[in-house]
Amino acid sequence: EDKVVQSPLSLVVHEGDTVTLNCSYEVTNFRSLLWYKQEKKAPTFLFMLTSSGIEKKSGRLSSILDKKELFSILNITATQTGDSAVYLCAAYSGGGADGLTFGKGTHLIIQP
Amino acid sequence: DSGVTQTPKHLITATGQRVTLRCSPRSGDLSVYWYQQSLDQGLQFLIQYYNGEERAKGNILERFSAQQFPDLHSELNLSSLELGDSALYFCASSVGGQGPEAFFGQGTRLTVV
Numbered sequence: 001e002d003k004v005v006q007s008p009l010s011l012v013v014h015e016g017d018t019v020t021l022n023c024s025y026e027v028t029n030f031r032s033l034l035w036y037k038q039e040k041k042a043p044t045f046l047f048m049l050t051s052s053g054i055e056k057k058s059g060r061l062s063s064i065l066d067k068k069e070l071f072s073i074l075n076i077t078a079t080q081t082g083d084s085a086v087y088l089c090a091a092y093s094g095g096g097a098d099g100l101t102f103g104k105g106t107h108l109i110i111q112p
Numbered sequence: 113d114s115g116v117t118q119t120p121k122h123l124i125t126a127t128g129q130r131v132t133l134r135c136s137p138r139s140g141d142l143s144v145y146w147y148q149q150s151l152d153q154g155l156q157f158l159i160q161y162y163n164g165e166e167r168a169k170g171n172i173l174e175r176f177s178a179q180q181f182p183d184l185h186s187e188l189n190l191s192s193l194e195l196g197d198s199a200l201y202f203c204a205s206s207v208g209g210q211g212p213e214a215f216f217g218q219g220t221r222l223t224v225v
Contacts, residue, residue: 034213042114042202042216043155088155100145100214102155 002027004091006103014111017079021106023089024071033065033072034100036088043088084110115139116217118203124223130191133220137184137205143167144186145206145214146178150199161186193224
C-alpha cells in the first residue's frame, strides 16, 4: 500500500525563523513528489519535484527530493505569519491508481 | 482563485439521504479528481475522470458514484449517507490524464446529522 508520512505533525515557531518540513514516501512506480499549502480550504500547489537533488525555489520557499532515500524536504526561510497553514506532501505514481497519495500534513503556526 | 468551482459550499443532511456535489473544472482541463478530507484520514483520493471516462479509482465506497459530463463538469453522488461520511469533499482538475499537478476547488463541507 502506498504511504506518505510527514513530520512533524505540528510546528510552532516565531516570525523570522527558518523551518524544515519532512516528507517520506513509499510508493509503487513513483513519478513525482508534490507540495501543497492549505490555509482555510483548498490546497494550493507549491512545487512538483521529479528529479533527485535538484532544488526548486519560489521566494522564501524551497524544496528538494532525494529519490534514493525516498524523502523530500520543504524549507521556509524568514517565516511570516502568512506562512501559517497546513503543508501537504503528496506522491504521484502515475500508474493504474492515478491520483495522489497525500500525507496527513504538517500544521505550521508562525507566532508574531 | 484556482478556477475550479464547487457547489454547494456547505451541505447538511440527515443519515440515509443522498446528495450530489458538483464540480466545474478549470477551462481546458480534461481531468477531474475527487478527494475526501476528514480530520483523521487526511486527503483521500476517491476517483478520477478524464474527458468523460473513468480513469482511476481510489478509496471510493460503493455507496458513492461519480460521472463526468460532455461539458466536462463532474458530479459526485453520495447515497445512504452515514455520520462518518461527514467531511470536506474536494474536486481538482488538471490538463491531461497523466499530470499530477492539479488545481483544487474550495471544497464542499458535508455534514451528516
